[in-house]
Amino acid sequence: MPYIPHTPEDVQSMLDAIGVARIEDLFDEIPAHLKAGALEKLPDGLTEMEVTALMAARARQDESAVCFIGAGAYEHHIPAAVWEIATRGEYYTAYTPYQAEASQGTLQTIYEYQSMIAHLTGMDVSNASVYDGASGLSEAVLMALRANRKSKASRVLMPAAVHPLYRRATRDIVTNQGVTIEEVPFCNERGITLLESLAPYAGEDYAALVIAQPNFFGCLEDVDALTDWAHANNMLVIAVVNPTSLALLKPPGEWGSGGVDIVVGEGQPLGVPLSSGGPYFGFMCCKQQHVRQMPGRIIGRTVDMDGKPGFALTLQAREQHIRRSKATSNICTNQGLAMTAATIYMSLLGADGLASVAGHCHANTNLLADKLCAIKGVKRRFSSATFHEVVIELPQSANLTLKALAAKNILGGYSLAPAYGFDNAMLVCATEVRTQDEIEQYAAALAEVLA
């Protein structure tokens, strides 16, 4: 019996202690006609060796390609120590730190995480993380509606240049509460959100403006002007950022004259593997004045009854286990393990290491774009400055091109056909792990496909 340790003697002595003859008697309160059958569709159990072999064969099936897709999930080098430590049983098999005295390891790690993310984003406070970047944006929208006391409307402004998968998840989550999301178009030539596109909304009642930096196209928005515009129109600003980029780009806490109000983003680039999309973690920071509207777990530094420093869950009056229907969110976990990995990753890299990673991603992506654009008919789609990711326009269908590249084991990018109707455009990315050889292979393969 896998994972069940009882010998027949154990079972008998436990049954004797309870005073029943058979285990089945313990289920005598369940109406007999409801009892389950034999679960015939389940296969036989397997040993560790057998399941491992089966899953290893499955994993190998998916292993062969070189990846130039980014679009919100990035292949970075992850130092060996990150997951060796994060999967220690003491982190891996602990639960939510409700018993603070027996959870100081997890609690202090979260406090250090909150500190690092707050410094990286230039914000006052951080929570202990939410599920992922996209669902984090939905939480940020709901938070902005609570936090913006000047706004009575249940609606926010969302540039179309924000990641389409983030916009979709946010819409699917918040419309259940009757929230409206108004999409702001981007400049078709520059790929960014212009102040003139916002002009129609000036003086209107919206709780917040979302600003992504870099935006989905990799283009750099004029974040200072956008932030100041929103504040001048009584809107809060929600920034959506790539954490790696913040080693080089201005942190949201310094955008415009007052900094943004809420920051969210996908934490995956900080030491979390691609892993088919999860588990990742969403980071979430805000200004001090909004902390009581923030969802999710928050850790505070305090002292114990002897005056010794320690850490505990705090501001729990926001949370579902205390406030039930009046909580800020129904969330009752964080992405603890992924967040732990990110904390170790940020410690190992430091500010300089993270800047090196960001710099290489940028330089590699530029190299890739230059090589691809040297092919006849291939060019950059937008004219704005970019970071880390670029939209490339092809002389033919992006979907078909990507399929032909995949047949050569090159995952060439993410097609913009479905989300934007740009049939010939794709988003490409080369992080620090892509070598010059791989970039040249990609360019050669694309030249063949287009020939």
Next chain:
Amino acid sequence: MNREAQLIFEVSKAGRRAYSQAPKPVADDKLNDLPAALRRQSKPLLPEVSELQVVRHYTNLSSKNFAIDKQFYPLGSCTMKYNPRGANRAAMLPGFLKRHPLAPESHSQGYLACLFELQEFLKEVTGMKGVSLTPMAGAQGEFAGVAMIRAYHEARNDHERTEILVPEAAHGTNPATAVMCGYKVREVPVNDDGDVDLEALKAACGPQTAGLMMTNPSTCGVFERQVEAIAKAVHEAGGLLYYDGANLNAILGKVRPGDMGFDVIHMNLHKTFATPHGGGGPGAGPVGVSERLKPFLPTPIVGQDGDSYRWLTDADLPQTIGHLSAFMGNAGVLLRAYYYARALGREGMLRVGEYSSLAANYMLKRLQQVGYTAAYPDRRASHEFILTLAKEAKAFDVSAMDVAKRLLDYNQHAPTTYFPLLVPECLLIEPTETETKEALDEFIDAMARILEEARENPELVKGAPYSQPVRRLDDVRAARELNLVFRPGASA
């Protein structure tokens, strides 16, 4: 400054680096195309430490945690069973780890095969007709479930249903979820024997009822015997029935929510399917539905075309409630659950409910024998049970929290305390099927000794714990003098 609780920032030193961990800096001219006005002016405050310092710091921190790998962890309603190491290794295979979430289906067949089979296994053990794996935690599964209930009523142009019913013993996530889905919450009382007050429930049902969310076995640690009558009452009012799978471990292999009349369920794979809790996450909260809710399942779902697998999208499910994350939820957690399901197989799955219930009923009986009071003495325990310490609190001024803290000194993790809220001074205890009888007996012995201590030296119990890195923490100060972020020069 106490060295033990030193922050990584406090061992940091300007100019120190873990040199081999990052690539060498790029030449400045490679960054010239970044507009100066958009560049960062000052470095973020991150630690400046060596590789060894990082490894030592976080290894030492981890050792301050209680964990299933170190201690018995009978946290009620959390199912802290053994997390197989093999599952972790399998989920961390390079082919799975390096797969980009937007990789084409041609390069995803191995991964999709695992997920498709997991969907089928979950259907079989729950008796539901369709499954979506994508919700990232129990609470997100609840959200998906209630959003499907809303979508179902709306698709039928039934717009008058504004209320979700929730038994008062329910997890806090239930009412919080109903509100996130735009519903009002009405709580239904629970009888002295732990079952829902059926008459009160019937009275609460009406044309405004969108659905009822319930956990069975309930958070009172007993099987809801009137489940069919409850289902009938809610269905007759036109509402749907939501099953919170928090306690699915109790009945795995014994009863299926689909057979009990539930329309939609979520499962906590981090409980029932042995994936790790990771210090509070990530989990996974797949949802299962009856036939009539299948069109509304959240995407993506894995479908099968002949020999190959593909993602089902909005085109296949035009009425879907949509996407709840950027990609596929907590994919790596799903792979761990898949491993567990394959390792157990049919015969293993049939035994989970049996042996988790055996352990709980054994502990309940023995703890009653040593002098503790059961909250529901006339009922069978499910996979968990409740003790009430109201008597001890009155007689010795020793609370359930005091007993919980004292247990830490006996190297036992505390049970869940003060939940459900309706039982005074309660401990909710869930041993799981993976603990030896010896482990259960050690816990029972510790509880017996603490009861003696409470009688003879209550101050000892009230001051506990003494063996941990810190003693009881000042929660009031934590909330009043908020210190959420380390800032150099600020006082600790």
